[in-house]
Amino acid sequence: MNAGQWRGRGLGTRTAAYDEDEAILYALAVGASPGDLDLVFEERLRVLPTFALTRAQWAPDALGSAGAFDVTTAVHGSQRLRVRRPLPRSGELEMTARVAEVWDKGRAAIFEVVVDSAYFEATWSLFAPGRGGFGGERGPSARRRPDAPPDHELTVQTAPNQAALYRLLGDRHHMHIDPEAAKTAGMPRPFLHGLCTLAAVTLPLAEAAGAHPADLVELEGRFAAPVFPGDRLQVTGWNDGEAVLFEAAVDGTTVVSGGRAQFRVTT
Template sequence: MNDWRGRTLGTRTATYDEARAILYALAAGAPATALDLVFERDLRVLPTFALTLAQWAPDELGPAGAFDVSTAVHGSQRLRVRKPLPPSGTIAMEARVGEVWDKGRAAVFEVVVESEYFDATWSIFAPGSGGFGGERGPSSRRRPSADPARTLTLRTSPNQAALYRLLGDRHHMHIDPEAAKAAGMPRPFMHGLCTLAALTLPIAEAHEAHPADLAELDGRFAAPVFPGDELTIETWDDSGAILFEATTGDRTVISGGRAVFG
């Protein structure tokens, strides 16, 4: 597995227009009243839209033979914004495998995508690929011991996964009940990146920030979210950053969350 560390995954350009950026904002949960997110006149692009443009990179790794795509899961996500995305344009990206961590019975592959607008890292948890004698890697960020500073509520839309898959991730398990059951889920579930992006909207509002001013974002995907679920978001202030966790019922769905707004 150490042979994968540093391996290039190539380069890619992605072209998008204002309609695609607006569709993304709506899929992430932006209301029609958020005119600078959903109306082309003064459009600002949500920074997490970049993750849909860069999805090709982690999708390259499995077919290249790094791990079994039928069992690998998206473990966590990191985004660092370099400068705002334009309302429309063409973005050049290059991708590589960063670290490969040995978790014993599994490996974690970090896929790094870099561009002039953002840096993003996908952590892919691959069961059966560990035990190769590599370093275990850093531990996940723990829940803060203090009481949360704020508790927020987010109601996801029953149509949210159906909308989000139009941005490029069309895995059938997010729309087809039979495909979801084959994946071990009772019904179609939301994309982890959709859930993570959706959380940034109420977090920004509660902290008197604009969601398009997101500068840094981290989150670990702990459990699936189903369209229509109501999420409880707890936040903590941490030296200019916002730490957060999201739950639905008794399940933590996003852990180790961290956001910074510029």
């Protein structure tokens, strides 16, 4: 099959269970502090919406296992999340997945995998080298950086053990822990999961927006460059109506671009 023939293919359904311990572990893995009691203390627990992405990781993994692309070289290009309702403290998520689009970038293809649930809709964009050139459309352009001065300048300090910790939530790809696997993927050393970076950025963005991070309703971002455990992120944000547009950089290199986060703000 050429890459374009995967468009519209169903990836099946799955029910994933979780408990309060996993939701708390997730909050800690993406940067919550022990003082964030409503994220890390079971008596007050609110589950971060981005936690759902760890339960839905099976879908892009299933596409790779089916032979759509080389799992050792494909990388996570971008992510979108639309929240439909708050996640319960524990329970089960019933999900259905499909390949919504395949874009032709010439030397590579981008596979868009959509996971649908009563609680959320999530879209993975997977950049697959060597799978382009099948005559398909190139797809939409990325959101451009705003020209206006930023409304927010924030800092996120990642931890040296953050990738190792985040792996416990289900994304066990070797490139995030094994130096040799990272080199195969073209990286100098193991790097942080893009979804971990994206979720970590939402915590200070929520505070800047006067919201709680569990009140996230929409999120998207493009992974422009790798983040390594221990890196310090400089996050720049622009107010855009009810949302915040953002970018993140490490030592002047953009690592997340085209970001957008929207929170439900209660007054």
